[in-house]
Amino acid sequence: MLSDADVAALYDVLSPWNPALSPGDRFYDTxxxxxxxxxxVGCGTGAMLTLAREQGHRGRLVGLDPDRAALDRARRRSDVDWVEGTAAGATADARFDLAIMTGHAFQCLVTDDALRSSLAAIxxxxxxxxxxxxxxxxxQARAWEDWNPSNAVGVVAPVAGTDRALRVWHEVExxxxxxxxxxGTAADPDGTVLHTDRSVLRFLAPAPLNARLADAGFEIGAQYGDWDRGPLTGTSREIVTVARRR
Ligand SMILES: C[S@@+](CC[C@H](N)C(=O)[O-])C[C@H]1O[C@@H](n2cnc3c(N)ncnc32)[C@H](O)[C@@H]1O
Known part of the structure; x- marks a missing residue:
């Protein structure tokens, strides 16, 4: 079995934050x-803000996430504020220059109520x-069609402090x-299941997405089809949005 801390450590192995290698990480880092x-918002294990501090960011950095184990990992860095909670519970502070959601965390806002309350709080x-x-x-890219056990990957991740080979895969329900x-499942290489958790994600198309942003008081500054700022087209896999508070 994997502990919650193991699962958080596995996340960092599967999704390392690296602006030098990943166009998405570079886009947000800039x-x-x-x-x-x-x-x-939805900072997870806190890798983005941790790197920002390491790179010399001197301003106010706050990470917000409801997952305590992920935040415990983030808290290894004590000069960033880590707050346990959901987007909808973000403090009405009216002072941040930038709110950011990376790693498709926005798609965790599934219900209409969650979208409305989260956008209002942000x-x-x-x-x-x-x-x-x-x-x-x-x-339109139907990314979920690739989420099946035939696309399982092998990784080596720290489990209870020791590096261990694992196989991980997804399966749409x-x-x-x-x-x-x-x-999402993590198993020993022989297939013995160690951990499974269920996720629910919403895939909003551009028109309903933009309507919800407008309702919440945002205007669209730019919208791209990828993190290299390519146009949003009929074949884009991503909707990368720069919204501005009116
Ligand atoms: C795929 S992870 C992305 C983590 C991190 N932003 C990254 O880029 O690696 C999605 C995160 O969203 C968080 N999350 C789920 N529901 C949320 C909500 N309602 N408000 C804020 N964060 C949420 C999860 O706990 C998880 O840490």
Whole structure:
């Protein structure tokens, strides 16, 4: 079995934060380093803000996430504020220059209520003219069709402090309108299952996404089809959005 701490450590192995290698990480790192203060919503294990501090960011950095084990990992860095909670619970601070959601965390906002309350709280956390920057997978690319056990990968990850070989895979359980439910599994190389958890993600198309942002008081500054700022087209896999608080 894997502990919650093991699962958080495995996340960092599967999704390392590396602006030198990943266009997405580079895109967000540029925004973070240029902003005086940053609220990272759904910060997970905190890798983005941790690197920002290491790179010399001197402003206010706050990471917000409901997953305690992920935050415990983030708390290895004590000069960033780590807050346990959901996007909807972001403090109405009205002072952040930038709110950011990376790693498709935005898609964890599944219900209409969660979207509305989260966007309202993020809006309230920003100063006038502050930016909300995030990506969501474009539903037209049907990314979930690749989430099946035939795409299992082998990794070596720290489990209870010792490096251990694991196999990890995803399996979709249902696709209902724009909501996809799937299980993520980690197993020993012989297939003995060590951990499974279920996730639910929403795949909003550009039009409903932009309508919800407008309702919450944001205007769209830019919208791209990838993190290299390519245009949003009929084949884009991502909707990368730069929204501005009105
Ligand atoms: C795929 S992880 C991304 C973590 C990190 N941002 C990254 O880029 O590696 C998604 C994160 O969203 C968080 N999350 C889920 N529901 C949330 C909510 N309602 N508000 C804020 N964060 C949420 C999860 O706990 C998880 O840490």
């Amino acid at each position: 925004w973070v380093m240029a902003a005086g203060s940053v609220l990272d 809006h309230a956390a920003l100063r006038g003219g502050g930016h909300f920057v995030f990506e969501t997978r474009h539903p 249902s696709v209902a309108a724009d909501v996809v439910t799937f299980a």
